[in-house]
Amino acid sequence: MTVKVTIRRGDETQTISARPGLGFQAICAKHKTGIDFDCRASDCGICAIKILSGAEALSPKTAAEADFLRAMNADPDERLACQTRFLGDVEIAVDYL
Numbered sequence: 846m847t848v849k850v851t852i853r854r855g856d857e858t859q860t861i862s863a864r865p866g867l868g869f870q871a872i873c874a875k876h877k878t879g880i881d882f883d884c885r886a887s888d889c890g891i892c893a894i895k896i897l898s899g900a901e902a903l904s905p906k907t908a909a910e911a912d913f914l915r916a917m918n919a920d921p922d923e924r925l926a927c928q929t930r931f932l933g934d935v936e937i938a939v940d941y942l
């Protein structure tokens with residue numbers, strides 16, 4: 846079984862099939878997605894993504910992620926890709942600011 850991760854980046858759309866339970870770091874290690882990582886620990890925010898659909902299929906926010914997003918005044922549909930795993934189909938946007 847695989848899940849479908851759809852990534853929108855400007856006018857481009859990329860769809861990746863992945864094993865449920867993986868995270869964005871895993872798919873980004875194999876695919877050029879446009880998601881950047883630095884600290885990988887909820888400290889820098891460079892990996893922020895916007896969830897367009899499938900938020901319920903994502904792992905819950907860790908305490909550190911929730912604290913960081915609150916400090917950034919992030920919108921409720923923003924997540925840190927370095928902290929997020931997907932269990933079902935999801936559609937996200939990168940470069941959305």
Ligand code: FES
Pocket residue numbers: 881882883884885886887888889890891892893925926927928
């Ligand atoms: S890579 Fe720094 S918060 Fe995700």
